[in-house]
Amino acid sequence: MQFIDLEAQYKHLQVRIDARVQAVLNHGQYIMGPEVRELEQQLADYVGVKHAITCANGTDALTLALMAMEIGEGDVVFVPSFTFFASAEAVAFVKANPVFVDSDATTFNMCAQDLERKIQAVQAEGRLNIKAIMAVDLFGLPASYPEIKCIADKYDLQIIEDAAQGFGGAIQTSEGTQRAGSFGCISTTSFFPAKPLGCYGDGGAVFTDNDEYAELIRSYRVHGKGRDKYDNVRIGMNSRLDTIQAAILLEKLAVFPDELIKRNNVASQYEALLSSKYITPQVPMDYISSWAQYTLRAENSVKRFDIMAKLEDCGVPTAIYYGTCMHQQAVFKTIGKCYGGCPISEKLAETVFSLPMHPYIDQDGYDAVISALLG
Numbered sequence: 570m571q572f573i574d575l576e577a578q579y580k581h582l583q584v585r586i587d588a589r590v591q592a593v594l595n596h597g598q599y600i601m602g603p604e605v606r607e608l609e610q611q612l613a614d615y616v617g618v619k620h621a622i623t624c625a626n627g628t629d630a631l632t633l634a635l636m637a638m639e640i641g642e643g644d645v646v647f648v649p650s651f652t653f654f655a656s657a658e659a660v661a662f663v664k665a666n667p668v669f670v671d672s673d674a675t676t677f678n679m680c681a682q683d684l685e686r687k688i689q690a691v692q693a694e695g696r697l698n699i700k701a702i703m704a705v706d707l708f709g710l711p712a713s714y715p716e717i718k719c720i721a722d723k724y725d726l727q728i729i730e731d732a733a734q735g736f737g738g739a740i741q742t743s744e745g746t747q748r749a750g751s752f753g754c755i756s757t758t759s760f761f762p763a764k765p766l767g768c769y770g771d772g773g774a775v776f777t778d779n780d781e782y783a784e785l786i787r788s789y790r791v792h793g794k795g796r797d798k799y800d801n802v803r804i805g806m807n808s809r810l811d812t813i814q815a816a817i818l819l820e821k822l823a824v825f826p827d828e829l830i831k832r833n834n835v836a837s838q839y840e841a842l843l844s845s846k847y848i849t850p851q852v853p854m855d856y857i858s859s860w861a862q863y864t865l866r867a868e869n870s871v872k873r874f875d876i877m878a879k880l881e882d883c884g885v886p887t888a889i890y891y892g893t894c895m896h897q898q899a900v901f902k903t904i905g906k907c908y909g910g911c912p913i914s915e916k917l918a919e920t921v922f923s924l925p926m927h928p929y930i931d932q933d934g935y936d937a938v939i940s941a942l943l944g
């Protein structure tokens with residue numbers, strides 16, 4: 570059994586992906602070829618935003634978002650402590666300071682109450698400019714944007730959505746379904762192979778409805794280009810998505826809605842089989858998860874390793890996302906601030922473990938998981 574079975578997915582899509590890649594090899598426009606534009610249009614349509622701008626990876630996507638917002642030295646960005654390193658790394662990379670926010674014990678996403686506490690703590694100190702909230706759609710579940718938006722409006726902060734794991738997730742509102750990638754003034758995603766929508770290498774994208782941000786990001790992505798790439802009007806980076814990766818993503822995006830249903834079926838199966846004995850992940854009403862991870866909690870760290878060992882014996886791979894909170898990372902000791910700690914994040918880091926999650930889990934797979942966890 571695979572933790573994320575990219576081979577099964579490729580077998581399913583092989584004919585179509587091979588043909589798309591061959592088409593790129595035939596036309597030879599490896600950089601910013603027609604597939605890149607085609608993909609950007611389809612991504613914008615799917616997410617429901619005006620602009621989708623692809624780039625080299627999800628970390629660059631965050632950096633590009635921060636650069637477009639002119640966030641830098643002396644600025645604070647509020648980031649969840651329980652996330653992948655890149656969220657906070659991008660903030661530090663542009664020389665701003667991440668302030669770490671505790672997790673909600675049920676959703677594992679940024680806790681809105683702690684967010685407000687931390688905003689007030691930074692304000693009271695009066696040394697740094699509060700600029701933005703970077704919310705992360707952890708494990709595929711959109712952060713609690715209705716609450717976060719109220720706080721952002723109250724303190725005049727912008728929202729950046731890190732949807733690296735969240736692509737495909739959504740919140741149902743009175744106006745319809747709002748998809749992940751549309752909750753920030755600027756939102757980002759990653760196409761790292763293991764993400765819900767992955768390519769066969771590195772890739773990422775930035776989403777926005779704001780024309781000025783879109784123009785800036787298109788410029789920063791290609792050496793700060795002005796009229797063309799030899800007219801350089803700002804210091805940028807080299808962060809384009811390869812045409813071959815765009816071609817692969819076009820075929821994967823075509824089956825993505827179907828795969829999203831399958832991922833949700835896997836989660837429902839796990840829930841039905843495991844909820845009597847384990848603390849299973851809960852999706853709040855009106856939320857849709859893209860299930861980047863299916864994550865359980867053990868009672869404590871010793872029991873976690875016992876359970877994981879038992880799963881390994883039954884041939885079921887598991888992983889820990891994440892064993893270290895951001896405020897516990899040595900590199901953030903001086904750049905990052907925590908204002909009173911993140912106790913729930915710490916508890917999660919000690920107890921979480923993730924089960925195999927992908928659209929192609931078969932009955933043998935479920936049987937192995939169940940016999941290890943319930944046997």
Ligand SMILES: *Cc1c(COP(=O)(O)O)cnc(C)c1O
Pocket residue numbers: 626627628629652653655656705731733734759760761771772773
């Ligand atoms: C994967 C990930 C990123 C970074 O994406 P890359 O494409 O690997 O650079 C950023 N934030 C979160 C939450 C992620 O899971």
